[in-house]
Amino acid sequence: MNLTLLPLLQQLLLVLAAIVLFLSFVLLAQVRLISAIHAFAWQGALVAAVTAVVAATGQVHHLYFSAALTLALKALLIPWMLHRLTRRLELERHTESLQSPALVTMGAVALVIFSYWLVLPMIHAEMTFTRNIIAISLSVVLIGLLMMVFRTQAVAQVLGFMSMENGLFLAAVSATDGMPLVVELGVAFDVLVAMVLFGVFFLQLRDSIDSLDVDRLNRLRETGGDSQ
């Protein structure tokens, strides 16, 4: 796998993707919500940059559009909505106490290795670029998943969900030059609606359990029903 033999633009893409992965790690262990939201916004901006570079390399015109869409949605609108919600819920100074963050970070490293292990035999050795980019995207997706499992704060879980989406988008853009436009629009629409609904749920959660700590959601049990 000799990365220096790749065209410069592809090398640039790999560097950008690597920073996206790095930001996933930042998100994973960031205890302050506001900083986590900022890290997420940067991740979105980088994914948009990747899209723009791919558009420039491959002369794929509809990708300029998706780059703008990603920038508007992932780097500006969703972080702004989350920011507003945290202020409204008075969580700006909220810091979460994480249990064994070192262990979770090691877990994330293991996930990266796992992704490479999974992807390497799948794609021919000549396609160095595609191999790397798919492995990185899969790692971003899996770290997002790990974050949703590991963080108990609802806003942090949503950040994990959204960074999973970033990983998916990275895969779609860089490995396949973007999905057909109809699909991309549909996915963007779904993400936006999901974000609005998450906002609604933050308020509902606060009304019902007086906190956004989803660990307190434990009323429903296998044999529950008459225990209330």
Added chain:
Amino acid sequence: MTPLMLVLLTPLLGALALGLLRRPVVAGWFNLGVSVISLGGALWLGAAVAATGEVSGTLGSQLFGPSAGLGFRVDAFNVYLVVLTAFVGVTTSIFSRPYMRYVLEIGRIGPRRMRTYHSMYQLFMFTMLLALTTDNLGVMWVAVEGATLATVLLVSLYRTPEAVEAAWKYFILCGVGIALALFGTVLTYFAAQQVIADPAAGLTWSTLYANAGGLEPAVMRLAFVFLLVGYGTKVGLVPMHQWLPDAHSEGPTPMSAVLSGLLLNVALYAVVRLKILVDGSLAQTASPQLAGHLLMGFGLVSFLVAGLFLHRQRDIKRMFSYSSIEHMGLMTFAFGLGGPLATFGALLHMLVHSLTKSAIFITVGHATHIAGTQSIDQIRGLIRTQPAVGWSLLIGVAAIAGFPPFGVFMSEFLLLTATMKSAPWFTLALLSGLAVAFAGLFRHIHPMVYGVPPEGQQPVEANMIPVAVHLSLVLWLGLAIPGFLAGWLDRATLLITGAHLL
């Protein structure tokens, strides 16, 4: 194209109109009217497919270019699910009108939430019909995710802490699952780009199906794992089933009926569509049955685990949602087993399970209003208080447990026969699983319908026509499958397995 437009646009426009309609009583009737028009469109579409074999078309090709528009493909496999979805949509909205009016009267929800309810009901129907009819795997993903988004507010409609918890769990688990399915879709698209020249057609199922042999097996194998885990979460396969009992038990009962009867089917439909592609891709490799084996594994585990969990339930709606997991597991197993007989049985089982389960949930809705609770221990003596509800519940449970002469017995019999032919040892597991589930259902149902009713338990206003219609259809399917339906299912079997049964 016209009937297809009727099927898809009616619920979409209906949802918008219902979002604006202020009077709850009118909205209930309007909701019913919209559902009836969709059913009309679905029947028309069914007739068109029966005449020509396949209806396909593209929307918006002027806007996005010739092959990038919104492609539709309705063949024998999805048309019967479209008709089924529209039909259950109608009967459930017949039930939902007085039911939700009662909920409004006792003050559990206000008129604004009633508006959300009706609007989301039709939006949910729209997303399911879109997921069924679209030819584009990406659009299918968008629609299935849309179905989650449309129902998540309905699960938390009552705003109790339990309902909010259930909805959050549903949202997060299905969101994650469906995100993994999108990764699988991206991988499929990646595989398609190596063989299909036109990049815009790379997610079109028909094109992929025609080129399935050329898709890179290593990529498709990994893609299918992601797709199965992703859509399998929505099917309710163990161990990704955690959201399902909660969402079913805490949402309003009409929602449980459509979730159980329809949404699970749509997710399973997605899995089977993708299995067809993966089977085509893996045909020449050392493990051509890989997708089938995965389905069999997940299906069997779900079937057995859900059967055991049936025994431990104390909430009547949770109990029936575990029964849904059990049946979805059985169908997944059967699709995995492959072969014309098992596939035919699984298709029939999708049909009869939907009809029976939605009838049961409708009856359960009335039963919980009679008893004023969902707790199994406190629902007693339904037959004495209101014979129509009690008997419907008993007959419905007898049907779902697989008693002859109901349709579920027929399909389970076909499945068992197919299993005995190709994998005889699994018959043992299936039979014991069925027995366990049967015992689990009846130990709870017996005191609920027979026992002594508590003091002062009053009958409620109940419209049992939908239940009667569903159960008689299931009975009819058990006694004799009409020729045109058998022909449909046979053509669907041909599409999935490549061989006729009849």
